[in-house]
Amino acid sequence: MAKGINLKTAELEKISHLDYFNIAVSVDCVIFCYENKELKVLVIKSDLEEFSNLYSLLGDLVRLDEDLDTASYRILQERTGMEDVYLEQVHTFGSVDRHPSGRVITTAYYSLIDAKHQKLRLTNNDLHWHPVKNIKKMAFDHKAILDTCLNRLREQVMEHPVIFNLLPEKFSLRELQELYEAILSVELDRRNFRKKIAIKDWLVDLNEMEEDVPHRPGKLYKLKPEFKRKTLRRKTSNQRPLVA
């Protein structure tokens, strides 16, 4: 930035449009949901010729009067009609040649939403939920963006109570475990899983039972209100002894 090479404001303005204001800034959202025991991501058909028949993530250019975080919220609201979503910045992708139409850098966000509550704005362009594990190729560098966001989700999912954004208000422990298994692509031991969740102390027992299941119903739980978060607040000062 200008402060780095210590340009005066006047100098900055002189060279601006010539050399620097030629990079477009976009955001791309990796919007996850959980449906039919699968982790899915919201994709849309790319209509650039270069990427015919490939899907891309949802994104848009950032407006001049709009914060980066605000832009990602806008995408999400425009596309899913949901307010109040979980959203977190992951990484910025800035290779020179990542976009065929010109120099565009993009900041990737991931988002977790409850499949039941969203109402997709189904335009044309084949906007739809796609199972994450079936996706091999995407337009642009979007497969790399997806992988990066999925990895971030996996890293956070055991340490932070973010996963509940993918579930309805009330859920059984079986549903929760199946969701973990879908995200992590592992099988978990039911007894140990329940112990681990119990230790976290994230849940409230609702004293209600599942209904309409073709077997013995399980208890229903919900996330304790104090753990509900729209974005993951990373601890600003980390004073707990990480070692010894």
Place this chain on the structure above:
Amino acid sequence: MAKGINLKTAELEKISHLDYFNIAVSVDCVIFCYENKELKVLVIKSDLEEFSNLYSLLGDLVRLDEDLDTASYRILQERTGMEDVYLEQVHTFGSVDRHPSGRVITTAYYSLIDAKHQKLRLTNNDLHWHPVKNIKKMAFDHKAILDTCLNRLREQVMEHPVIFNLLPEKFSLRELQELYEAILSVELDRRNFRKKIAIKDWLVDLNEMEEDVPHRPGKLYKLKPEFKRKTLRRKTSNQRPLVA
């Protein structure tokens, strides 16, 4: 991005310079070193009037033909004269009003370098190493950027062998422990610390001793070559069972 709203390339070009290519893109580097038992960061005096007497991080605008990662390497090389540095992207800061001269978004990187090897390009502008814990205020949003990068460093330091980039090739366990303590701002138990480091199996015993210390010399170690990394390679597929 354009692919999000599915503009055709022609449309994209039509609106580009009018509305979107007015955001400048910069990188800022939080360059850490370890000197006199303190964690320090490389800063330079801001010469924007708004921030007279405040320090800022080292950054620059990203060039049109330069990858984002390349830009941060360039800053680092220009300023420290070092090749081969550890560098990792942390977060992108994109508030509308974060820069007084116009709309500038910046991607923050943190870097770890061995204080002994760098030769500062001491221009004017009071470029110097500043102890991290003494910094209360900086120009722009640079204090927030510094805090974010320090937090990232703290998160990574016990899990990944990155800290060795701050040390000379050969070091004693005492030096290593003091470095951890400086970064984490905690005191560590020597015996437990050594056990924990031993388990990681990151080090080679060089069968050499410290010299010129005013007390019983300790053994010297170095990082096993297979752990030397310029950037932290985040695991792409995480198959280890995170739960149970």
Place this chain on the structure above:
DNA sequence: AATTAATGTGTTGTAAGTACATATTTGTAT
């Protein structure tokens, strides 16, 4: 030769992680 200051290591209790088995409840089919 005595003192000082740091190195180097071991033990014990506690908490968490892992592997594994049995009894219980409900819905369904006969």
Place this chain on the structure above:
DNA sequence: ATACAAATATGTACTTACAACACATTAATT
């Protein structure tokens, strides 16, 4: 109504990591 199938619910023993803590050893200094 009874038997069966399928999922819930829970406990124990073993192993590994974490935390608190104390003593003998080595080299430099006086």
